[in-house]
Amino acid sequence: MDTLLPSIPSLLVLAVLEDGPAHGYQIVRRVEEESGGLLALKEGTLYPRLYQLERDGLIQGTWQDIASRRVKLYALTPKGTRALATQRAQWEDKAMAVNRVLFRQGGPLLEHP
Numbered sequence: 001m002d003t004l005l006p007s008i009p010s011l012l013v014l015a016v017l018e019d020g021p022a023h024g025y026q027i028v029r030r031v032e033e034e035s036g037g038l039l040a041l042k043e044g045t046l047y048p049r050l051y052q053l054e055r056d057g058l059i060q061g062t063w064q065d066i067a068s069r070r071v072k073l074y075a076l077t078p079k080g081t082r083a084l085a086t087q088r089a090q091w092e093d094k095a096m097a098v099n100r101v102l103f104r105q106g107g108p109l110l111e112h113p
Helices: 007-017 024-034 043-055 078-103
Strands: 059-066 069-076
Touching (some): 007 043, 007 078, 043 059, 043 069, 069 078
16 A cells, blocks of 8 residues: 555656656646646655656656746656556556445455465
């Protein structure tokens, strides 16, 4: 369970960047818009996550001048694209397991020999 919630911000960032490069504010807005306002990434969560994803080689940041401002645009790397596919599959498994617990769906969560 410890890995359930910490993985969500990274997954959301990678998913947004799948559509193309974006700077931090654009990522925040896209998550809010695409979730119908139910999800929000705060700066205190987003920027450390961006730095970690960049250190891990999953995204690459480049500085650009946009509308008289210098902003860092982040883009998925090939490694990030592969990680997104893996994390999506893992999230799907976790979401199904959470739903089984919350809504008492399906059989036992773990099968014991």
